[in-house]
Amino acid sequence: MTYVLNRLLSVILTLFLITLVTFAVTNILPGDVAMMIMGTQSNPEALAGLRESLGLNDPLLVQYGHWVGGMISGDWGNSLIFKKPIFELLAQKAAASAIIVAMSMIIALALAVPLGVWAAVHRDKWQDTVSSTSALMGVSLPDFFWGILMILVFARWLGWFPSSGFVDPAENFLGTLRHAFLPSLALGLGLMAHLTRMTRSTMTGILNQEFIRVARAKGLAERTVIWRYALANAIGPVITIAGLQIGYLFGSIIVMESLFGYTGMGWLTYQALLNRDLPLIQSTVFVIAAVVMLTNLAVDLLYVVIDPRIRLG
Amino acid sequence: MKRFKTTKGMIGIILLLLIALVAIVGPMVIPPDAATAMDMRARRAPPSLTHIFGTDQLGRDLMYRVILGTRTSLEIAVSAVVMSIVLGLPLGLISGYFGGFVDNVLMRLVDTLLAFPALLLALTISAVLGPNIQNTIIAIGVAFTPYLARIIRGEALRVAQMPYVEAARSAGTTDLMIMWRHVLPNILPAVIVQGTISLAFAILAEAGLSFLGLGTQPPAASWGLMIQASRDQLDIAPWTALVPGLAVALTVLGLNMFGDVLRDILDPRSK
Numbered sequence: 001m002t003y004v005l006n007r008l009l010s011v012i013l014t015l016f017l018i019t020l021v022t023f024a025v026t027n028i029l030p031g032d033v034a035m036m037i038m039g040t041q042s043n044p045e046a047l048a049g050l051r052e053s054l055g056l057n058d059p060l061l062v063q064y065g066h067w068v069g070g071m072i073s074g075d076w077g078n079s080l081i082f083k084k085p086i087f088e089l090l091a092q093k094a095a096a097s098a099i100i101v102a103m104s105m106i107i108a109l110a111l112a113v114p115l116g117v118w119a120a121v122h123r124d125k126w127q128d129t130v131s132s133t134s135a136l137m138g139v140s141l142p143d144f145f146w147g148i149l150m151i152l153v154f155a156r157w158l159g160w161f162p163s164s165g166f167v168d169p170a171e172n173f174l175g176t177l178r179h180a181f182l183p184s185l186a187l188g189l190g191l192m193a194h195l196t197r198m199t200r201s202t203m204t205g206i207l208n209q210e211f212i213r214v215a216r217a218k219g220l221a222e223r224t225v226i227w228r229y230a231l232a233n234a235i236g237p238v239i240t241i242a243g244l245q246i247g248y249l250f251g252s253i254i255v256m257e258s259l260f261g262y263t264g265m266g267w268l269t270y271q272a273l274l275n276r277d278l279p280l281i282q283s284t285v286f287v288i289a290a291v292v293m294l295t296n297l298a299v300d301l302l303y304v305v306i307d308p309r310i311r312l313g
Numbered sequence: 314m315k316r317f318k319t320t321k322g323m324i325g326i327i328l329l330l331l332i333a334l335v336a337i338v339g340p341m342v343i344p345p346d347a348a349t350a351m352d353m354r355a356r357r358a359p360p361s362l363t364h365i366f367g368t369d370q371l372g373r374d375l376m377y378r379v380i381l382g383t384r385t386s387l388e389i390a391v392s393a394v395v396m397s398i399v400l401g402l403p404l405g406l407i408s409g410y411f412g413g414f415v416d417n418v419l420m421r422l423v424d425t426l427l428a429f430p431a432l433l434l435a436l437t438i439s440a441v442l443g444p445n446i447q448n449t450i451i452a453i454g455v456a457f458t459p460y461l462a463r464i465i466r467g468e469a470l471r472v473a474q475m476p477y478v479e480a481a482r483s484a485g486t487t488d489l490m491i492m493w494r495h496v497l498p499n500i501l502p503a504v505i506v507q508g509t510i511s512l513a514f515a516i517l518a519e520a521g522l523s524f525l526g527l528g529t530q531p532p533a534a535s536w537g538l539m540i541q542a543s544r545d546q547l548d549i550a551p552w553t554a555l556v557p558g559l560a561v562a563l564t565v566l567g568l569n570m571f572g573d574v575l576r577d578i579l580d581p582r583s584k
Contacts, residue, residue: 020425021425028442048561053525137562139568139569141562145558149558250430254525270525276440281441288430289433293428
């Protein structure tokens, strides 16, 4: 109970710190929000009035208070480019990104775990080289380059998947998945490398342990030993690493969603950054950091559930 | 040095030497306006004897542009990583050496920064400051700092508990002196390894930022910008994407291979 309480307090503190960092970063050079709304040609008096009404003349601390207070009370302000409440925009786009993040994680794990196990079982043989080389290739290409290759091969040449756009899952769920597939595959390939290495090294360690020898000596099939005994013990660390990659993924969806014109959170963030829509930048940056932090927490807790040896202390 | 003689180490070193050569010597030997000269009759020309890597949508020679891009990329990546080390080293060193309250406060801040995906942080800083080469360096440098600080802190923590540090302390050596003479030299290998690996990420980050229009700005030559420009002509001129893409891939591959081998040599615990 104390553990849960402590964790909860620490989450609240971190959320608070995240708002501070977000606010600090977006206010290093306060671009004139009023001028962004009205354009550079607008008359000075109207600009001054708007600045006053937006609270831009207040000290930074007061502005910060307004921003955080607004977020707590549910008023996240309006986006300058979309002319819509930010909260509404975020709620619309979140689901689209959740699909991509989940899908790329599944693709990455589905590729990395067998590849890593295969490499560990055939350590220092050609299979190991193939596995580690493909992992190295995966990290060495920028993920947007993977994206471009996907567009070229699967959309332009083969025509199997659409090269851009987004379909509302409520209307056509299969269509959504079709649109999400290529960006997810590109992300998954970039993500895979790290997970393959992790699977390989954890599996290698476990395959050297006594209980594996015992299992083999008992006459269990090698398949059972590897998948049921060894992998069951290796999967914990692999999932932890996968969870920690969420942060990397949320950075990459900005590139990938923009490349594929897939209108999720990443795309929204990019539009905000490109147009210097300060209120929208603040909110998207905050939400992404908060989601990353909460996912890491969830992974920590999940790890306890998967591996009963870990005691809460 | 014997362990560099693995295939991986050799490939890594050869790639890096080649790339460094291109970045340093390339811009000196190519004709001054070769990378900007537009040959309107040879727009999107496929690779041939006159244009070995083909030309882009403005008829500019891709080989020359890739060479100039090498310098841009390396300049930005190296400066950004140096900056993140300069910022991260004192942070991590102080945190790991003193421990306790200082460590708690500093690492809480670092952990908060780690919740922001590096690319998001870099993009945001670049967008707010206004994208250009100098701000791209700042953006990537700041975004990478928490990672460096975390690793340096861990190393400093380990070294600070060594008997020789305790001995120095009991001999009355000041903290500053101990950090400078005993801790710093012993964490340097880890910093070098991490720096090399960070370089690979910095190259990718610069390409990503430029690709999104929030990094290097045209008309400067940058790999990310070249890939960006190739998007609309993928069907008719795929080489405009493949040439700069391959340049990024080879550089990052070289750095990763070199970094892996370097880690095995300098940081035996990681084996």
